[in-house]
Amino acid sequence: MERVIRKVAVIGSGVMGASIAAHLANVGISSLLLDVCPKELTEQERQKGWSLEDKEVRNRLAKQAIERLKKTKPAPLYTNDFVNRIRPGNIDDDLEKVKEVDWVIEVIVENVQVKQQFFERLEQAWQEGTIVSSNTSGVSINEMIKERSISFQSHFIGTHFFNPPRYMKLLEIIPGEHTKQEIVKKMVQFGENQLGKGVVIAKDTPNFIANRIGTYGLLVTLQEMNEYELSIEEVDAVTGPAMGRPKSATFRTLDLVGIDTFTQVANNVYEKVEDEAEKSVFAPSKLLLKLVEKGWIGEKAGKGFYEKVRTGSGKEI
Ligand code: NAI
Secondary structure, eight states, X not given: OOOOOOEEEEEOOSHHHHHHHHHHHHTTOXXXXXXXXXXXXXXXXXXXXXXXXXXXXXXXXXXXXXXXXXXXXXXXXXXXXXXXXXXXXXXXXXXXXXXXXXXXXXXOOSOHHHHHHHHHHHTTTOOTTXXXXXXXXXXXXXXXXXXXXXXXXXXXXXXXXXXXXXXXXEEEEEEOTTOOHHHHHHHHHIIIIISOOEEXXXXXXXXXXXXXXXXXXXXXXXXXXXXXXXXXXXXXXXXTGGGTOOTTTTHHHHHHHOHHHHXXXXXXHHHHOOOHHHHHHHSOOHHHHHHHXXXXXXXXXXXXXXXXXXXXXXXXX
């Protein structure tokens, strides 16, 4: 009998992982939301007498992703009560629990080595029949599991959601060299019928389709705004609703995505393409690297191109 996707493990509880878990909760699917346990506590946490040796504390830290979800705008959840469908945890204590799920989606940092290490680790916990996917923005699906005959390679596929997952219709599905046709078909049907997405099948090329174009557009805008002496606000005004695009437009989009993540995503293409003209657009941007160095990486850090601090009520101050 065909296995139905009822339970999911979302690995990585950052900007995208938490919001994907929320979107799954919106359509009635429960998930485990696992991240790495921080290596050390903050000064404030230490003052409270917390210790990372204590499992209660580790659980409390994992729950912070859930608290952030409730405050995020635009809301990732139809109703905050749906957070009960998400069980937070950390990889070290809870990886074995992926044995209970039908689909594991990897949503960790955009770094091929870190992703490879996770898939190697997942191998011990993987159960026959479980689908495994990556939400990468543009790292090669084949490269993530290459040169190792990972047992789940026939069940491995790219499932690229767009930010914010509750609102963005597009879902890119990227089959790998070894992905079984029935898995491709199943994820297309699941994406369209259960998750309400518009699915596009993409080839395993750097940044796939939408990000190859979107990242290019953003980087050219960054390069050309100097020539036209435009400010950040002016660029957002011209590239926003005036062009029929959402309010977030250029720089607000970069703050929403995360400037660290965007820099990595641009690098995906820079490292792989040979065409000089294209390479020069995707070359590391000094401005973006400077912001990353300062830690001004966007909304997740409370500061990016725009300074924005969210209060508990979701109000911006
Ligand atoms: P993020 O930086 O907000 O979150 C990444 C999370 O991964 C962090 O919570 C981090 O602690 C965790 N992590 C790091 N190493 C880990 C490990 N070994 N095991 C488990 N968790 C680990 O990044 P974001 O934005 O959520 O991106 C995640 C993935 O989704 C990336 O591949 C990115 O390219 C992709 N993506 C991002 C979009 C965006 O708008 N930010 C849109 C679509 C895809």
